[in-house]
Amino acid sequence: MTKTLAIAVAAALIFPAAAEAQTELKFSTFVPPTHGFVVNVLEPLGKEIEKRTGGKTTVRVFAGNSPFGKTENQADQVRQGVVDVAWGLNGIPRGRFLRSSIMEFPFVAESADSASKTLWSMLPGMLAEDYKGFKVLALHCHNPGLFHTRDKKIEKLEDVKGLRMRAPNPSTQALLQYLGATPVGMPPTQVYENIEKGVIDGAVFPWDAIKGFRLEAILKNHFDARVYTTCFHVVMSETRYAALPAEVRRAIDETTGPVLVNQFGLWWAKWDQAGLDAVKARGNVIVPVSNEQREAWRVQLKPVIESQLAELEKAGIGNARAIYDEMLKRVARYAKK
Structure with missing residues (x-):
């Protein structure tokens, strides 16, 4: 073994993490850091993704008091690559997610649970056009207001x-x-x-x-x-998602979608009670x-x-x-x- 090769092997043994790129994911939302969506959803989701990737992923959550907290910017920040995942309000700014907005008409939604599950079930078909370019992690609505x-x-x-x-x-x-x-x-x-x-x-x-x-x-x-x-979206860009390591994509897939959507009924009941x-x-x-x-x-x-x-x-x-x-x-x- 040459001296150069020996040094390379020794370095790989001593610093194995150098060969494993660390992935950082930025999550953003417009609500305060004390809000249930941060405390009960985004922060636990981030920790679970970190756990499932064996610590190779770091998730940072930016709430409404951060530079990434403007309500109207959430989806745009994802498109522009400023953040990786955003939780946004469908109706701000207006003119987007038009098909999904029908859920917000008077007396369509009966509860957060049934409205959220309905949106998610219709995403692959009638609502798909609303989310072109996005990897949708969840869609949901609050209880009638x-x-x-x-x-x-x-x-x-x-x-x-x-x-x-x-x-x-x-x-x-x-x-x-x-x-x-x-x-x-x-x-x-x-x-x-x-x-x-x-x-x-x-x-x-x-x-x-x-x-x-x-x-x-x-x-x-x-x-x-x-x-x-009122309905909401949790999205990341398809391009960013596709560029992630396979184990990170798998962790995201296993912790979002129906896993999140099916819990919003209970979450909103808890938040409304407060x-x-x-x-x-x-x-x-x-x-x-x-x-x-x-x-x-x-x-x-x-x-x-x-x-x-x-x-x-x-x-x-x-x-x-x-x-x-x-x-x-x-x-x-x-x-x-």
Whole structure:
């Protein structure tokens, strides 16, 4: 053995890690580091990927207080290679994920569980075009949300007339506009400041966001409408995924997809309960709504749905009505399981 070869062999034995490239994955989201999606989903997911790759992968999670935390930038950061995995809000910025947005129409979603499973089951077919260029790790929605206000107590849908309400997506904006409110598109991280300044009067959110964004002290009235939902994506770029070592791709595949999607029902129930508990602890006003009243709203709000479907058809989604019908069928089926 030559001296040079001997040195090379010795170096390989002493420093075996040098021959094994370390993979770093950056995860980003727009919610605070204390939010359930960071604490219960992204951080445990990162640790599991690190474990399954024998420590050859390092995962760093960047929450909403980081330079990568802007709500509107999540999917773009993945496309541009700034981060590897992002959890984003489908409706911000508007004009994307149009087929998936039908789940956000009034009364399509019955629960986080059935809505999330429906989106995931439709991804390979009717929704595939929404996610071209992405490796989709999960799709999910929150439980049907409420109307929250600072000063005015809402006791019926029409009471939102004249109010400036934060809305998370175009479908909810259309709903508020139909009811005579002024919808304001705004990331959830900006709600507290704008409520405090009087820029908006309230917001539509699930219970979870009240605790997650510390709004229980400033939004004191809660109308349990449960009319709408908001949906989310967890994505990475197909190019980045394909360039990863095989064992890292395998670890991602084994820990995402249905493994994540099937847990969102339980996760959202936990997160919503925390928000509800925070509201009750402060003695805030909660106005319940009967199932009979919601059934009446289904008829009342049909024009909103028809208008939204027509807009999607004009935007080139020719099968929008077929997607809507299929979503209703699958949501009902998953709700029975």
